[in-house]
Amino acid sequence: MNNRIISGISFLIFGILxxxxxxxxxxxxxxxxxxIVFIFYSIPTVYSALNNGERGKLIVSTILFLVGVVFLVKSYFEILDTRGIVFFSVLFISGSVLIILFIENIKEKVFLYAGIFLLVLSYLSITQFKxxxxxxxxxxxxxxxxxxxxVILIVMGMIIFVYRKK
Incomplete structure (x- = not known):
C-alpha cells in the first residue's frame, strides 16, 4: 500500500474520530x-517497510505503533505513576525497535542482544526498581x-548559537 494512501486514510480516521x-x-x-490513528498508520507501514527494506520508515512506524499502544493503555487503565510508565515505555519501545531491526536483518546479532537487554531492563523497571x-x-x-x-534548553541553544560554523 502506498504511503500517501496510508497517510490520507489516517488523517481521515483522525478527523472522523x-x-x-x-x-x-x-x-x-x-x-x-x-x-488509534498511530496504530492504524503503523501496521501497514511496518509491513511495507519490511518488504521494501526501508529501515528509517520501519523504525518510525514501529515507534508510532508502540506509542499508540501506550496511549490506549494509559487511557483505559488507571495508572497512578505516569513517570514510571514513561521510563518503562522508553526502554520497551527501544528494545522492541531493536528486535524489529534484527528481524529485518538477521545477520546483525547486536540488535537482538541489545533489544533483549532493553526488554529485560524494562521488565525490571516495572517490577524491581520500585x-x-x-x-x-x-x-x-x-x-x-x-x-x-x-534553563538547560536556553544554555544549550546559546552554546549551539555561539559555536556555529561561520
Whole structure:
C-alpha cells in the first residue's frame, strides 16, 4: 500500500474520530484518538517497510505503533505513576525497535542482544526498581529537571548559537 494512501486514510480516521468524539457520539479522549490513528498508520507501514527494506520508515512506524499502544493503555487503565510508565515505555519501545531491526536483518546479532537487554531492563523497571527505591530517586531528579529544563534548553541553544560554523 502506498504511503500517501496510508497517510490520507489516517488523517481521515483522525478527523472522523475527533469529530465524533467532540460531538459526544463516541466517548473517546484525545489520547484514544491519537493511539488509534498511530496504530492504524503503523501496521501497514511496518509491513511495507519490511518488504521494501526501508529501515528509517520501519523504525518510525514501529515507534508510532508502540506509542499508540501506550496511549490506549494509559487511557483505559488507571495508572497512578505516569513517570514510571514513561521510563518503562522508553526502554520497551527501544528494545522492541531493536528486535524489529534484527528481524529485518538477521545477520546483525547486536540488535537482538541489545533489544533483549532493553526488554529485560524494562521488565525490571516495572517490577524491581520500585522495590529498590530507584523510582523515588528518579522522581526527585525528574522534579529537578522540570524546574531547570527551560534553563538547560536556553544554555544549550546559546552554546549551539555561539559555536556555529561561520
Amino acid at each position: 475527533s469529530l465524533l468524539s467532540s460531538r459526544n457520539i463516541l466517548l473517546l479522549t484525545f489520547e484514544d484518538v491519537i493511539g 522495590r529498590l527505591g530507584l523510582f523515588n530517586s528518579a522522581n526527585r531528579i525528574g522534579s529537578l529537571l522540570e524546574v531547570f529544563w527551560p
